[in-house]
Amino acid sequence: MYAQEALTHDKTVAATGLKAAVRILEKWNASGEQGEAILRVSHSTYAKAKNGSMHEIKLDRDQLTRISYILNIHAALRIVFDNPDNLYGFMKMANGNPFFAGRSPLEIMGSGDFAAIYETFKRIDALRGSQW
Known part of the structure; x- marks a missing residue:
């Protein structure tokens, strides 16, 4: 693959991933x-990305x-829950885990802090039995 083709491919893959993450966030009822953030x-x-008009x-x-974290959190929730209300509602539910503190x-x-996203991923991934 030529360098220009590789760059175009990467931009297309990035757009596809972004659109998927936005769709998941929408199902979680995240605000814009x-x-x-x-x-x-x-x-x-x-x-x-939300209206699907992005191609690259x-x-x-x-x-x-x-x-990647959004996609992996979604994958972990799909393993843990088969009920759509829980699958998509879990992210908005108050959580008693000490990290979440209610x-x-x-x-x-939603703060946009990278560490908060990572730590949230770790705790949700642990629900499916991963080891940290």
């Missing part, structure tokens, strides 16, 4: 502001990692 993207980029985008490593996972992640 929360989604933008979690993914660290602009309002216009988030809106384009260049994202940095941090943004791609954030997308707040919802989405509330914690």
Whole structure:
């Protein structure tokens, strides 16, 4: 693959991942502001991903990692829950885990802080039996 083709492919893959992450955030009932902070993207980029009009985008490593965490949290929740209300509602539910201290996972992640996203991922991934 030529360098230009590889770059175009990467931009297409990035756009696909971003659109998938935005769809998941929408199903979790994240606000636009929360989604933008979690993914660290602009309002216009988030809106384009939300309406599906984005076909290519260049994202940095941090943004791609954030997308990966959203996709992996969703995958873990799909293993833990087969009821759609729990699968999509869990992220908005108050959580008694000491890390969450009564707040919802989405509330914690909504700050946009990378460590908060990572720590939320670790705790949700542990629900499916992963070892940290």
